[in-house]
Amino acid sequence: MALETAPLELTEQVPPKRNDFPILAQKRRLAHVNCHNQCTNPIRGRQKPNRTMEVWSLHKQLYLYVNALSDFGSRMNLIAVSALFSVFANSPVWLMAYFLARQAGAVLSSLFAGVLADRFDRRLCMIASDLVCAVVIGSIAIVPHPLTAVIAAFVAGIMYNVFQISFDASIASLFGEGNVKRTNSRIVRLTMIVTVLGFAVSGYVADLWGFRWIVAFDALTFLVSAVMLFRMRWQTTHRRVPNESKGKWGTDLAEVFAYLKAERVYLHLILFAFLFAFGGTAWNYGLPLLSQRDLSHQSTFHGLMWTMMGAGGVVGSFVFAKVRLRAIPAFLTTMVAFSLTISLVFWSSQQAVILGFLFAAGVFDAGAQLYQRTMIQTSDGAYRGRVLGIQALFVRLGYLLGFLVAPALLMVISLPVMIVVVQGVVTGIAMLLARTFSDSARQSLPK
Numbered sequence: 494m495a496l497e498t499a500p501l502e503l504t505e506q507v508p509p510k511r512n513d514f515p516i517l518a519q520k521r522r523l524a525h526v527n528c529h530n531q532c533t534n535p536i537r538g539r540q541k542p543n544r545t546m547e548v549w550s551l552h553k554q555l556y557l558y559v560n561a562l563s564d565f566g567s568r569m570n571l572i573a574v575s576a577l578f579s580v581f582a583n584s585p586v587w588l589m590a591y592f593l594a595r596q597a598g599a600v601l602s603s604l605f606a607g608v609l610a611d612r613f614d615r616r617l618c619m620i621a622s623d624l625v626c627a628v629v630i631g632s633i634a635i636v637p638h639p640l641t642a643v644i645a646a647f648v649a650g651i652m653y654n655v656f657q658i659s660f661d662a663s664i665a666s667l668f669g670e671g672n673v674k675r676t677n678s679r680i681v682r683l684t685m686i687v688t689v690l691g692f693a694v695s696g697y698v699a700d701l702w703g704f705r706w707i708v709a710f711d712a713l714t715f716l717v718s719a720v721m722l723f724r725m726r727w728q729t730t731h732r733r734v735p736n737e738s739k740g741k742w743g744t745d746l747a748e749v750f751a752y753l754k755a756e757r758v759y760l761h762l763i764l765f766a767f768l769f770a771f772g773g774t775a776w777n778y779g780l781p782l783l784s785q786r787d788l789s790h791q792s793t794f795h796g797l798m799w800t801m802m803g804a805g806g807v808v809g810s811f812v813f814a815k816v817r818l819r820a821i822p823a824f825l826t827t828m829v830a831f832s833l834t835i836s837l838v839f840w841s842s843q844q845a846v847i848l849g850f851l852f853a854a855g856v857f858d859a860g861a862q863l864y865q866r867t868m869i870q871t872s873d874g875a876y877r878g879r880v881l882g883i884q885a886l887f888v889r890l891g892y893l894l895g896f897l898v899a900p901a902l903l904m905v906i907s908l909p910v911m912i913v914v915v916q917g918v919v920t921g922i923a924m925l926l927a928r929t930f931s932d933s934a935r936q937s938l939p940k
Contacts, residue, residue: 553667556721557676560660561683563623563718566711568691570630573704573711574642577633587639594643598650600889606654607882608745611875615659616722622656623719631712634705654885662877664870677866678814681859685806689799749879752872759880761926762869767887769828769861772919774895775912776835782908783839783847794844801848805855813860820864825927827860832916839909 574591578584609618629645629652668676698707753760784795813823834854841847872880895915902911 553725556718556725557679557683559714559718559721561687563711563714564684565687565691566707566714568688569694569698569707570711573707574633574646576704577637577642578639581639587643590643591639591646594647595650596889596893598647599654600886600893602651602654603658603882603886603889604746604879605742605882606651606658606885607749607879608742609655610659610662610878610882611745615663615878616725618659619656619663620719620722622652622659623715623722626652626656627712627715627719630708630715634708634712637705654882658878658881658885661866661870661881662874666874673870674863674867675814677863677870678810681862681866682807682810685803685810685855685859689803745879749876749883752876753880753883756872757929759869759872761929762865763880763884763887764926765824765828765865765923766869766884767891768919768923769865770888770891771895771898772832772916774892775899775915776838778896778899778903779839779908779912797848798851801851802855802858805852806859807855808852809856809859810863812856813863820868824861824864824868825923827857827864828923829920831857831861832920836909836913836916839912 575588578587578591581587626649629648633642633645664676665673753763780798781795784798813827831854834850834857838847838850838854841850869880869884870877899911899915902914906914
């Protein structure tokens with residue numbers, strides 16, 4: 494008996510429509526990526542390393558050194574501009590105008606730079622800042638006149654703020670949330686190194702080649718930084734602003750003030766930055782006066798003091814990046830320890846003891862900077878640029894107030910007493926804020 498079989502049903506293969514080709518191509522690409530990600534090493538059973546990601550990681554790490562090179566050029570530029578002013582009449586007036594123009598640009602642009610960092614692509618803000626700085630600083634070499642340098646200082650003060658706030662707000666997304674402390678450690682360490690080397694090398698180079706070469710080198714470092722940023726990519730968290738809200742900068746500031754009111758830990762960190770800047774002006778003002786105790790080797794001793802403090806900062810950036818301490822007590826402890834050691838510097842009479850205390854002060858200074866930077870960069874990415882902008886404004890105001898108070902106190906009391914008074918005020922206010930700061934930090938800072 495023959496078996497009955499059901500007839501085969503031939504289904505017609507419907508060709509994909511023309512509009513479906515992009516969708517099918519995308520599915521094939523996704524399938525290829527998934528297959529590639531699931532492939533493992535047959536020997537070790539591990540996922541194949543992504544060479545492209547490794548290259549970009551190296552580019553990001555390399556950029557930290559390019560940024561440090563730009564800072565190195567900026568410190569050399571300060572000595573070069575001072576050499577330019579020296580050949581014109583009224584050079585002290587021009588030098589004062591240069592410093593005031595730079596500070597005025599930084600103060601006026603702090604809040605504006607923070608809003609820019611939150612509204613727009615932070616990478617593009619950094620590129621634009623580098624290009625503008627390259628042009629205005631290069632103009633000093635083309636038109637070597639004090640007025641050109643003063644105008645360039647004002648514009649550069651604005652652009653420095655735009656760059657630094659955008660860069661600090663991008664560290665978490667650029668290097669990864671888990672690498673913020675290690676990255677800040679490297680930034681602090683490189684800053685300490687270039688501060689010492691920049692001032693040490695610039696005088697010799699200015700005498701050997703002239704100020705124009707230093708200015709041109711500084712402008713070139715900004716161009717190199719812009720080119721590297723143009724080739725880099727990272728996920729940004731800038732806020733999309735509705736069309737009806739564009740141009741209303743007051744709304745952006747009202748939002749961040751409400752955020753700081755709700756997350757008081759970041760407001761406390763801003764106040765600590767203000768206190769640290771205010772206290773820093775006293776010893777910055779006092780170190781040149783302290784070096785005058787040995788008039789026969791004044792310049793050498795002054796350079797050694799900054800060198801020892803920078804060396805301590807390098808060591809501190811290594812130590813505090815490696816040790817595992819709770820950020821809140823570590824920050825408060827290093828801040829108080831720095832105030833104590835920097836005060837002891839001015840009460841010492843032996844040069845070796847002074848240099849030793851400066852080395853210790855550099856260690857604690859690096860630790861305080863590291864913990865403060867790391868904690869404030871945990872703020873919400875949508876507000877981080879404006880939070881850093883407000884901090885930059887308070888830091889500038891702290892320096893300005895300190896440079897007004899320190900000389901006035903020195904007219905009525907001695908240098909060591911003036912340092913103790915200023916550092917005592919800073920430490921006292923910090924301790925008053927410490928309790929509420931610790932409570933708010935435990936509630937707001939990520940574990």
